[in-house]
Amino acid sequence: MSILAGKKALIFGLANNRSIAWGIAQALHEQGAELGFSYAIPQLEKRVLPLAEQxxxxxxxxxxxxxxxxxxxVFAKAKAHFGTIDILVHAIAFAQQSELEGRFVDTS
Known part of the structure; x- marks a missing residue:
């Protein structure tokens, strides 16, 4: 049984198939939720659209x-599209490249 059948989820922060947002999206989809996505910058569209299609x-x-x-x-468009949003996922993350260099335990 799909426990989220009929529920509508809007996921902010999808970047690629390795992002936490993608894992959450797959789990919601498996449970029957209807999905919508936002992405941060135009360059991500080419990665996000194929995932959305999947x-x-x-x-x-x-x-x-x-x-x-x-x-x-975006919320106005989502309301017009879905009516009600039942699930909102905040999976937005950002870090300066320099913060991701070096040892993991030194990452702030």
Missing amino acids: VGATFVEKCDVTSDEEIAE
Whole structure:
């Protein structure tokens, strides 16, 4: 039985097939949720669209979460598309490249 059948999930922060957002999306999809995605920058679209297609996502939008206007616009579009959003996933992450260099235990 699909425990999330009929539920609508909007996932912020999908970047590629190695992102936490993708793992969450797959689990939600397996349980029957209808999915929508946001991604941060235009360059990610070419990675995100094929993933969205794999799970039958019907809503994909770019969203710069540092912009209140873009956030409001994405939520307005999502409301128009889905009606109600039952699940919201925040999987947005950012780190300076220099913070990811060196030993893992030294990462801030």
